[in-house]
Amino acid sequence: MNKAFNRRGFLQGSLAGAAVATVSLAKPTEASTFEGYPDSIGVLVDLSRCIGCRSCEAACNKEQNLPAPALPFNDFSVFDELLHGQKRRPDETRYTVVNRYEIPGREHPLFRKIQCNHCLEPACLTSCFVNAYTKTPEGAVIYNADVCVGCRTCMVACPFYIPAFRYSSAFHPRIMKCIFCYDTRLTKGKPPACVESCPQEAMTFGRRTDLLEIGRQRIRENAGTYVDHIYGEHEAGGTAWMYISPAPFEQAGFDTTVPKEPILNYVKDFLSIVPMVLTIWPALFAGFHLLATRKEKLEQQKKNEGEV
Amino acid sequence: MRNFINNTPEIPIASHHKPDGTAWSLKEKLWLGLSRQDYKDQFLRNPVNWVLIAIFAIGVPLILQRYFAGLGSITHASDDYPWGLFLGFGLFGMVPLSASGFLLGTTVEIFGRKDFIPIERLALLNGLLGYFFAVVYLEVDLGMPWRLYYPMVVSLGPAAVLFLVAWHVATYLSVQIAEVSSAYFEWIGWLKGKRFIKSIAVGLTISGIILSTLHQGALGALFTYAPGKVHPLWFSANFQWVHFFCSAIFAGLSMVIVASTLCKNHLTWRCDERFLKNVDTLTLGLAKGCALAMITYLVIKLVGVAHDNDWAYLLTGWGQYFLLELGVAVVLPMFMFAYGVKNHKVSLVRWAALISVLGIVWNRLNTSMICFNWRIYQEIPHWKEVWVTITVFALYFIVYRFILYRLPILYQWQDNK
Numbered sequence: 001m002n003k004a005f006n007r008r009g010f011l012q013g014s015l016a017g018a019a020v021a022t023v024s025l026a027k028p029t030e031a032s033t034f035e036g037y038p039d040s041i042g043v044l045v046d047l048s049r050c051i052g053c054r055s056c057e058a059a060c061n062k063e064q065n066l067p068a069p070a071l072p073f074n075d076f077s078v079f080d081e082l083l084h085g086q087k088r089r090p091d092e093t094r095y096t097v098v099n100r101y102e103i104p105g106r107e108h109p110l111f112r113k114i115q116c117n118h119c120l121e122p123a124c125l126t127s128c129f130v131n132a133y134t135k136t137p138e139g140a141v142i143y144n145a146d147v148c149v150g151c152r153t154c155m156v157a158c159p160f161y162i163p164a165f166r167y168s169s170a171f172h173p174r175i176m177k178c179i180f181c182y183d184t185r186l187t188k189g190k191p192p193a194c195v196e197s198c199p200q201e202a203m204t205f206g207r208r209t210d211l212l213e214i215g216r217q218r219i220r221e222n223a224g225t226y227v228d229h230i231y232g233e234h235e236a237g238g239t240a241w242m243y244i245s246p247a248p249f250e251q252a253g254f255d256t257t258v259p260k261e262p263i264l265n266y267v268k269d270f271l272s273i274v275p276m277v278l279t280i281w282p283a284l285f286a287g288f289h290l291l292a293t294r295k296e297k298l299e300q301q302k303k304n305e306g307e308v
Numbered sequence: 309m310r311n312f313i314n315n316t317p318e319i320p321i322a323s324h325h326k327p328d329g330t331a332w333s334l335k336e337k338l339w340l341g342l343s344r345q346d347y348k349d350q351f352l353r354n355p356v357n358w359v360l361i362a363i364f365a366i367g368v369p370l371i372l373q374r375y376f377a378g379l380g381s382i383t384h385a386s387d388d389y390p391w392g393l394f395l396g397f398g399l400f401g402m403v404p405l406s407a408s409g410f411l412l413g414t415t416v417e418i419f420g421r422k423d424f425i426p427i428e429r430l431a432l433l434n435g436l437l438g439y440f441f442a443v444v445y446l447e448v449d450l451g452m453p454w455r456l457y458y459p460m461v462v463s464l465g466p467a468a469v470l471f472l473v474a475w476h477v478a479t480y481l482s483v484q485i486a487e488v489s490s491a492y493f494e495w496i497g498w499l500k501g502k503r504f505i506k507s508i509a510v511g512l513t514i515s516g517i518i519l520s521t522l523h524q525g526a527l528g529a530l531f532t533y534a535p536g537k538v539h540p541l542w543f544s545a546n547f548q549w550v551h552f553f554c555s556a557i558f559a560g561l562s563m564v565i566v567a568s569t570l571c572k573n574h575l576t577w578r579c580d581e582r583f584l585k586n587v588d589t590l591t592l593g594l595a596k597g598c599a600l601a602m603i604t605y606l607v608i609k610l611v612g613v614a615h616d617n618d619w620a621y622l623l624t625g626w627g628q629y630f631l632l633e634l635g636v637a638v639v640l641p642m643f644m645f646a647y648g649v650k651n652h653k654v655s656l657v658r659w660a661a662l663i664s665v666l667g668i669v670w671n672r673l674n675t676s677m678i679c680f681n682w683r684i685y686q687e688i689p690h691w692k693e694v695w696v697t698i699t700v701f702a703l704y705f706i707v708y709r710f711i712l713y714r715l716p717i718l719y720q721w722q723d724n725k
Contacts, residue, residue, distance in 0.1 A: 085685055089388075126467065126468065127468055127469070129468040129469075129474060130464070132463070147455075147458055151470060152451070155390035157533035157534060163387075164387040166451075167379045168380045170375060170377055170379075173378065173451035257536055267529060270469065271469070274472065281518045289420070289510060289514075
């Protein structure tokens, strides 16, 4: 009786295992052949054109109804702000910031705008256990606050340190992050507020494939002006927002150690062992159990026979 | 407690009936057979309780502050360090220390080592409570704690590692409740329930092994989402899960040694003859397991360094810190375990277990906080965050002790036929 029950238990375990295995593997397999949506939109930022006027910050703040900043947007002392030795980053009050970088050997500083790069295979999305993130066919990575649990794994996973958490709220906390003005502009074919506000045309809005062409052309036609690299073409598996720069990227505050493949690739090794453990362990340990208790069983049997 | 036991022959309660034949009521069992006044006296006489009261006096208001004014009011609200002490210690530290349940379950039920039975229930309880309080820590840390069940029913993201952690911890918690419930059934005198649990023990144990392998590993795999953030010496895309799983083995065993030592020395009145007689021998048995798990862990840690070709990092300051961690938290206790087992030095083994328990917490804090964001800056937790972490741990201690005082964990229930 006992034995029969156990065997059935193992069978059920293996079936459940196979089922879970199919579910958990479905996504990564699909993702391994996914090269991004064909006509997805992006933005190319040209660091040589940005003058650090912060118009984009102001436009974003207005468009997304974010709280008013401590210092007005025409106050340029913010470029000297340092927290833990770090320049400003997007947080719960701002989806985008512009920072100033003094480049050795250059007369003028460079300015770099930071916002969500809208990865082709976003780490935030793949690490989220409630599917709060969506990569839309237009190219935006959007977030659904209604299902978010607030575990903040997306913040750990993002290689660009973009998602911020509304720590200040006890009852309505949420992730705060640039959504490419998805609902108000992108779906209507309009560029995001920051791009539209730029007086220098430092940002070019268009199809990502076209932007790569434009970027390469600009690098080629202005020989020696730009570093021969489009940041975001391959970083983190490719991003919708990309940058070209006249100075080495690390001098302008870019993390050049970001992997050139999707973050998910680092997790796949573990994901692939899951179905193996689920299916092999029950048989293996049941075997151990039978082997280890065999002697005992035999003795029991002998004793029973002796009694009869 | 000791005084009461010397004066009253019928306590500690270990059966359904008083010596005169009348039955203990559930209420009396809960009050340990003491009068209210006696219970209060023994509570106030214990200096440990005064320390606990002091911790709670400050900690409870801080926890209320967290729930009414937001996480930002008791932490540094860092966007660069999304995970602080609540997860670094409470989840990543407590879970490996709670591997004891599945380890001793496997030893007794699967490998048929019946000689470990006197300590099995302590290991199971240690596992259950560790997991339960890891979830409590999670509830302190989650932005929306009221949505804890969302990954189960509302919105599923099955391709995420955390999804696996959530489901496996939830299932494993139920498995552990079932395993520990047989002690509870004995205590309330419902033998049917106990027999049922016994009949499914092998199945429960095997599902425990599967779930433990996967979620102990998954906690490590969570960090593979941050390849650029965790220092390369603490990071291994291929082996992170094995490192976490393997270290959980000696962490769990060491935690049982520490807990049993505390029980043996400070809860002697509650231990029965069988426990006290066997605990030294069993400690050496557990130590043997620790030493074996540690040498395995050391080798796969080296394999991790070799696989990613991280040797050059060993010459940096981080490398020295890495070697210090391995030396103090693994190599040292490993030799203490091995020497102690060989020469029957039980107290040496107990010290080794304490070092290894602290060492594993240190390793998890290194991975989740200290060597995390190694390229930028070091976040030092807010004192309130530290205090709340200690408060939840104090609660864990109280619940642990409450159960040990009552249920037949350290002793055998007398009349359960």
